[in-house]
Amino acid sequence: MWFDWLSRSKNQVPAAIAQCIADFQPTEMPLPLTQVVQQLEWQDKDHRLTLTLPFAWQSLSAELLPRLLQLDPKLQLELRYQNSLPALFKGIKQVILVASGKGGVGKSTTAVNVAVAMAQEGAKVGLLDADIYGPSIPLMLGLQGQKAESADEKHLLPKQAAGLAVQSIGFLVDPDSATVWRGPMASQALLQLLNETDWGELDYLVVDMPPGTGDIQLTLSQKIPLSGAVIVTTPQDVALADAQKAVAMFNSVRVPVLGLVENMSYYQCKSCGAQDDVFGSQGGLELAQRYQLPVLGQLPLDTQIRQSGDAGVPLVQQAGSGTENYKQIARQLIFALYWRSLQQAAAPEIIFTDD
Numbered sequence: 001m002w003f004d005w006l007s008r009s010k011n012q013v014p015a016a017i018a019q020c021i022a023d024f025q026p027t028e029m030p031l032p033l034t035q036v037v038q039q040l041e042w043q044d045k046d047h048r049l050t051l052t053l054p055f056a057w058q059s060l061s062a063e064l065l066p067r068l069l070q071l072d073p074k075l076q077l078e079l080r081y082q083n084s085l086p087a088l089f090k091g092i093k094q095v096i097l098v099a100s101g102k103g104g105v106g107k108s109t110t111a112v113n114v115a116v117a118m119a120q121e122g123a124k125v126g127l128l129d130a131d132i133y134g135p136s137i138p139l140m141l142g143l144q145g146q147k148a149e150s151a152d153e154k155h156l157l158p159k160q161a162a163g164l165a166v167q168s169i170g171f172l173v174d175p176d177s178a179t180v181w182r183g184p185m186a187s188q189a190l191l192q193l194l195n196e197t198d199w200g201e202l203d204y205l206v207v208d209m210p211p212g213t214g215d216i217q218l219t220l221s222q223k224i225p226l227s228g229a230v231i232v233t234t235p236q237d238v239a240l241a242d243a244q245k246a247v248a249m250f251n252s253v254r255v256p257v258l259g260l261v262e263n264m265s266y267y268q269c270k271s272c273g274a275q276d277d278v279f280g281s282q283g284g285l286e287l288a289q290r291y292q293l294p295v296l297g298q299l300p301l302d303t304q305i306r307q308s309g310d311a312g313v314p315l316v317q318q319a320g321s322g323t324e325n326y327k328q329i330a331r332q333l334i335f336a337l338y339w340r341s342l343q344q345a346a347a348p349e350i351i352f353t354d355d
């Protein structure tokens with residue numbers, strides 16, 4: 001392993017620095033760094049260390065650089081990424097659904113903030129608002145009232161906001177008329193929106209799904225090439241029962257559930273710090289345990305989260321302690337998607353013959 005690791009190094013990396021990287025286990029990442037880094041490059045002249053990674057992961061610098069600076073105070077760390085995964089369709093490499101069994105649990109809020117946090121890691125990220133019965137992404141990204149545009153009368157241009165390429169059913173139809181669409185019509189409109197948007201090259205497309213487990217969810221899960229789904233729930237029993245249905249639905253159509261986000265998990269009193277489990281406690285954890293799913297995060301019931309959504313500036317773009325939760329969820333998702341892509345690459349190919 002050690003020899004394999006050094007063979008990826010261009011120019012001789014000083015031994016102490018190579019050892020420090022080899023010993024380093026980043027938080028949240030299930031693999032050691034030596035199994036992730038594709039190439040190391042060392043430039044003696046300006047003490048520059050360049051690591052090439054298979055996915056965007058700029059926040060690694062905050063964890064790794066302080067250790068390296070102890071060995072060489074002049075060291076400069078550069079992180080590059082080279083995502084060599086093939087595109088799933090068009091120029092999009094990974095498609096992730098954000099779903100919930102029940103409405104109003106904070107699915108869109110989670111989708112927006114996690115997508116922005118992924119873009120902050122340096123990835124190219126798109127966000128598709130497929131929540132046909134209540135498209136809220138335009139409001140949450142300050143794009144309310146904007147209409148769909150096309151450069152060639154054939155393809156739709158995504159809007160750019162918060163570092164994301166954004167498309168929403170809300171740019172095409174009056175939100176009031178969308179609510180009366182029936183299942184097949186709604187599914188068709190969403191597939192068209194996905195296919196006819198000129199997304200460009202994307203590492204990740206995050207899809208904010210409509211709530212529930214009906215026709216639309218089933219059709220989209222079957223017709224979009226998917227990398228996985230994230231289920232958002234609140235901890236009370238009614239929401240959990242619906243979240244369980246969503247997990248079962250994705251299992252039945254063989255869409256991997258990448259994890260669960262428990263939203264509005266607790267309320268923390270600003271003056272005394274006491275924690276109140278407004279909607280019950282541990283429900284999301286128990287559901288995750290039952291289905292052996294990771295809990296990607298537990299988010300508090302927080303006025304700032306609601307205010308930032310209403311103001312059209314996602315919380316992760318603002319400074320403050322609340323943003324770290326979303327950043328952690330984004331990193332765990334990026335790692336889980338990479339891990340799955342490794343497993344898929346290693347899985348034996350099954351070839352059917354006529355014999």
Ligand SMILES: Nc1ncnc2c1ncn2[C@@H]1O[C@H](COP(=O)(O)OP(=O)(O)OP(=O)(O)O)[C@@H](O)[C@H]1O
Nearest residue numbers: 103104105106107108109134300301302305306309
């Ligand atoms: N953790 C939170 N703390 C406080 N408010 C929140 C939190 N998460 C979401 N909200 C607020 O709750 C409301 C519903 O959130 P959101 O629209 O994200 O839910 P949803 O599950 O996507 O709903 P829908 O079923 O309409 O698609 C919004 O006003 C949002 O700002």
